[in-house]
Amino acid sequence: MAGNTPMMRQYLEIKSRYPDAILFFRLGDFYEMFMDDAVVASRVLGLTLTSRNKNAEDEVPLCGIPYHSSQGYVARLIENGYKVAICEQVEDPREVKGLVKREVVRVVTPGLVLDGFNLQPKENNFLLALHKGDDQMGISCVDITTGEFRVLQCRDMDQARSELLSFDPREVLLDDGDRGEQVLSDLAPVLDGRLVNRLPEWIFEEDRARRLLQDFFSVSNLSGFGCDHLDTGICAAGAVLHYLQQTQLGDIGHLRALTPHSSNQYLVLDAATRRNLELTSTLQDGRKKGSLLGVMDRTVTAMGGRKLRHWISYPLTDCAAIWARLEAVDEARLRSDERERLRMALDGIYDLERLSAKVAMGSAGAKDLVALRTSLERLPQINDIVQGFEAPVLKEVAGDLDVLEDVAELIGRAIVDDPPFVLREGGLIRDGFDADLDELRVISREGKGWIARMEQQERERTGIGSLKVRFNKVFGYYIEVTKSHLSRVPEEYQRKQTLVNAERFITPELKEYENKVLGAEERIVSIEYDLFQEVRQQVALQGARLQNTAEALARLDVILALADLAHEADYVRPVVDDGTAIEIEDGRHPVVERVSPGERFVPNDVRLDTEDDQLLIITGPNMAGKSTFMRQVALITLMAHVGSFVPARSARIGRVDRIFTRVGASDNLASGQSTFMVEMTETANILNNATPRSLIILDEIGRGTSTFDGVSIAWAVAEFLHDNKRVAARTLFATHYHELAELAVTRERVKNYNVAVREWNDEVIFLRKIVKGSAGHSYGIQVARLAGIPAAVVERAKEILRNLESGEFSDEGQPRLARERKRSRPQASSPQLSLFSSGDQELRRRLEEVDVTVLTPLEALNILDDLKKML
Template sequence: MDPALGPPSVMSERREELTPMMAQYHDLCARYDDAIVLFQVGDFYETFCGAAETTARLLELTLTSREDSTGEYPMTGVPVDNAASYIEELLEAGYRVAIADQVEEPGESAGVVERAVTRVVTPGTLTEDELLSSDDNNFVAAIAAGDGSGATDEPGGDPDADIALALLDVSTGDFLTTSATTPDRIADEVSRFTPSEAVVGPDAPADLAPERCMVTPFSPAAFDLEAATEILRSYFGNPESLVASDAEIRACGAILAYAEYVRGGVSGDGEGASTEMTQTDNSDGVEREHLNGTADATETERTRLEYLTRLRRYDSREYLLLDAVAVRSLELFEPRAVHGREEATLVDVLDETESALGGRTLRDWLRRPLLEPDRIDDRLDAVESLTQDPRTRDSIQEALRGVYDLERLIGRISRERANARDLRSLRDTLATVPAIRDAIDGVDCDRLTRIREALDPLEDVRRLIDRAIVTDPPHEITEGEIIADGYDDDLDSLRETARNGKQWIDDLEAEECERTGIESLKVGYNSVHGYYIEVTNPNLEAVPDDYQRRQTLKRSERFVTPELKRREEEIIGAEGRADRREYEIFCTVRREVAEEVTRVQSLADALGTLDALCSLATVAAERDYCRPDVRARDDGDARLEIEGGRHPVVERTQDSFVPNDGRFDSDNRLAIITGPNMSGKSTYMRQVAQIVLLAQVGSFVPACRVALTPFDRLFTRVGASDDIAGGRSTFMVEMDELATILREADGRSLVLLDEVGRGTSTADGLAIARAITEFIHDEVGALTLFATHHHPLTELANELDAAFARHFETTQEDGEVVFDHEIVPGAAQGSYGVEVATAAGVPEPVVERARELASGNADGSGGDQSPDTDSSQPHPLPVSSDGGDDPRDVAAELRALDLGRLTPVEALTELDRLKRLLE
């Protein structure tokens, strides 16, 4: 066990000798032995022993020590008010953090101040705004296996599904589930949503979580079908009506149990108010265990997540499938390399949203492009309407700038973590809704009309907050000044009493100055001594007899009178009662607002959708995008036509961009693309894929015209990478990805292949590339773009019925290569590798030597080639008088081959090449 986790052994050995405070710390560490316990001591969160050494190292803090009757302990602390940044660093280092707060005020107990873990902070269950990205979800995932009994009767369910995924954003309440028949399909869904954390059930594959996802051990009992059914029923009623398989029930039930455990602990605000421990609640019949499954389930706290009101089941087959490789290759959310520039990803280009709600909606659309033309056209209709009506769009976006993050606001309100400012933020957001409704009113678009109808202004909630909460409340909710005058008669009376007393105090100074003749006399207040009359030392002889000495200072004395003491008790008593009454009223108002969680979440959905549509319309209008023509595959025929297509990301980062066309159908579905490096092959392929993806998202696209039938899946094998940790070379990674494509792609897939086979010898690479091309053409039938430097592959355009060759034009001017970045029919005449090296600044001696070797004149070696020689340059063969290749030169090449160094595959490849030269 990590020394930072669990009870310090030195304490365990002498548990009975510990001081009460250190005994508290020991017991909490024992109970939360899977987390670093941050233990509140006054204004600091402290750690001790091994945990102190770990936190000091990770957070680069000074390691101090604490000494008591049982010995000296290492100690490290962080300020309570600034703990969030330190917690974030611990999470990034791979630790869970248990927050042990003081749950009673010092002085309220005769013994040690009571402390309890109010929450366990893990990467996937964050709710703190300062630790979360505002424009994306933060999911925790659960993966569960079924028991082989089949699916439920839910329409769309897969009867053979035996593995399920549940995804929960604890901060927003977004709750999704799906299932599949294979782990690979679930792995694709996990990579689509990139959860921060995952819990994995028994019998479920443990290797489906992405590399940066924390896998948390959790009690196997939480995945029990009966227990999972009961907890789901406690939230949503009959779970069989919501999900499609037993595996989905297990995954959803387990993730709810986990979220309840992590968010469990002390009820209340964490605002310094008096709170009580939430005791174990097993009313739903579900026993809870700690993360490691070793704690007594009957002692585990749980907190019901009241704001979880919706569970959305989706079928992954209803969306364009993008696996982790495709998401990374197409740079949808993260750049593949550090570009040193903004807008280096597709989401950066598209995101013109005005709210966090819109940002998350847009990202969800990018993760799950649509398949049905009707659904796609529904979005496109709204985007087109907003694109053509800039005045309406501007009015909507202006109003959306005042929209706060409703999903996280209502989550905090429901968890009783919201303060008065949060309620005012909700009120201010609701105040924008009428203006947004007015802006949409009369727009001739069914989608926008439906959104307008869903924009519930929640007038009753807004009026409640307006009447109850002051316009600019303080951050703290226990110190008064948050409830508006006139809302509560009892509070108004207490305030009036306090105000009258304070007015008497204000008048007292003038009266006493006049009565005593001491012009420098002051009436003041502090929290220790209360109200006092201060007289400087030179004026002490003028002090009246009814003054009672309260405090002696160096240069003055402080006094009190019987009437002042009476008024002080009256004022402070009224203020204290007013503060308590305000807190009671606030909690009541907050609970009333929380009861409208479903309405608020529905409003958030509508606002997020409208914001995302406006963002797509803004991009389309400002960047000259066109509406794609999305057609159903009634006859099963794939079609993709692009005129003047542009790469949406690259065109934003360059001064100019050369548009290119692309036309593909069932009879022309395999494009073999050649051209030198830097000519634009990879950019072109990604541009085609991104145009397809955008069209299926329901966005306009960067082109003059686009027509397509939707694709079910998009595969990419673009760029070189290795897996050092997994012990896999670049070539092995490439082969793994290719195996997936060849196994899973079909006639409804779009496949991008870039430089397949370059990770091994030229001969082997050419053989593999040819075999893959033939297999995709003959067996898979996917629409494929294959960029290659293996020029012999271009001959397949004449041999395979649905294959055709394209290349990027390149010219030479004054010995320098010039890239036209324009794709044209036919094969490239050369790779211009030496010229590209020159343009890249390779030293001249190296370039000249390379040119000699490429021309075959180095050291008189002629056409001699080893198996590893790059075949990107065509073999130079003299032309005979009839225009054909001279057989004598083929014979010379045969004599030059070093058969002892060739593998059987390389020998066959060379033989095939030479035979085709003769033919």
């Protein structure tokens, strides 16, 4: 450092405190980056890389960006996984002799973006901390753009994985010890693509975390927040707060409470279920469009969009609370005129949650305050309409609405309608708001008139008709006279500048006026900035009122959106009760029917309970609609628990505590799990955690292994779900193993259903209707042909199928998979084909004794198992 300039020494000292961030170092109207930061930033941002001390041994790479357009550059760096430390000049350069003091005012990371291109309006931007305790997993997350600060505890890693997917954080904090390493390993697939920061273990210590949280909220304990008992969760919350205090060096007082998040209040959805049901994003491309949220989201505000996402991710389980939401949706649906007026009024409201957060943190500009004012001006109209509703939830919204007329009036009196983006150039404050400012503006405005009068006066006095009084930033005010009239210049004129064809002069009177006017303009800018900060601080003091009103508007927006959807899509109000029956008449898949408008959707009925119709075995060919049917039952059940109307003619939903799904096949190569291992792991989770209150969707169990193994596993799983009283969950079980239909004979609560099809000239026609009974065929070959499998392969498959269906062995003991052609008989010594050797008399005797016409599938499998053992 010794050989550097004072400014570079200042830069290096500040940079040493933020080694893992790109430092935006404020120099006048630019943010400059030096050395390695400059090299990285120039590459990522496409900036021209230049240098200080060119052609010297100590050449320093540098690049820069205009400070007033920094948001886009910061966003691109964040998107590429970098942190950015914003270093500002904290002194006015005009008032300081020597080096201006600079400090980092904020560190921007993916989880701590306040505004700009990295924020999605209808999605939270969470920073989340995970801490593994002895027998619990603590989680805490914060969204500094809205002020939400939550804490919870999970019983195991599976629940933590589910919560992580639900919160979908941009940034995750872990300790740098062994426990953090285990979390990182166990959750590797869901942490992929997120910025993970490892913090020292001491930051997660419980005693330290409690003291930090209590000091921040100015409380003696955390009981008032209802989370004092969440020891492991508090460790995570303490880490979150520590990280905020280290990176957000301004005020974070808009975090007003630590809210406990209890899974007992909500219908539990594990990670596989959230993924398989495509609740908020699709499996194919991860986008909102095509998901349940994509269909249901008719909210008109960003706050409402985030609230709806939360409701879908965390459906209720309390019947009274569900009923209250349904009652509000129903009233809003019936009162269409008021609903439309409210939606139109809400449509002009900006994101009050994020605006109030920016105000509280001192990052709001004048345009943000104007957006806040225009939003608040709509509240009286909204309040007048909402006061007329009767549903308890809407009455609660009306009670929580604060129209904030005083805040709107303050901003309206102080800030002009169209202020500039830059705060230190004036033009922010209205006339009439401050007397001193008005007086200075009069002086400044009269300057033009005074100049014009002086110019006319001097022309008359000197007789120089071309004399001009002008101003520029370099020389200030001056009198300009062409050289042809220099002989007429009065003695009191003082020469200031010589030009080719003219001379410029100054007079004592003009100099005095210059000092007065220029001083006024500088003071105007300074006073305006000070007044703006005062107004912003007064608005910040009303942060709690703003947050409460924003929360009420978000709830109102969601209720109106659900009512609009119910009206337009012909949804019905479900009955959600404490019974165990799920009875849906003419149910429809909420997404499929919307994304395929050209094809008439075929509705279906279903009845599930824990007494007579507990486990439905559903058979039928691929593409016939088994998966669509099962998913629509799960989605209708979930929508009812959200408090939404549902796509059906009628629906009675017995309360559900969890929805499980086992659908499809996928590898988890990152953790060394094959397709079949993933399938078995998900199945094990269901069998170990389901209750009679659960709803289970099983789509093909046992398909990732051999046929005999697969049938055996599927059969045993179905028996367990029926026979085990601890589980005995309402279950839809789709399978291509037709043998499972036999369960309905031996198990009283098992029922067979299939997807109806019709055959016509070797073609299969899917009727999409679920009917009683089991399917006779899988029609896999017909589906293969529809998929474009070559005709030769299709015909050969038919031949093999006929041989298999007529008997596995020929009279000579050869497999009937072979074509009808001469081929040498396998030798008895061949271990692979010894099953078909005609010399094996014991096997032949056993096979001849079997009467295949009376065998059940299970008995056939048992015989084959015995034969395997003999081999």
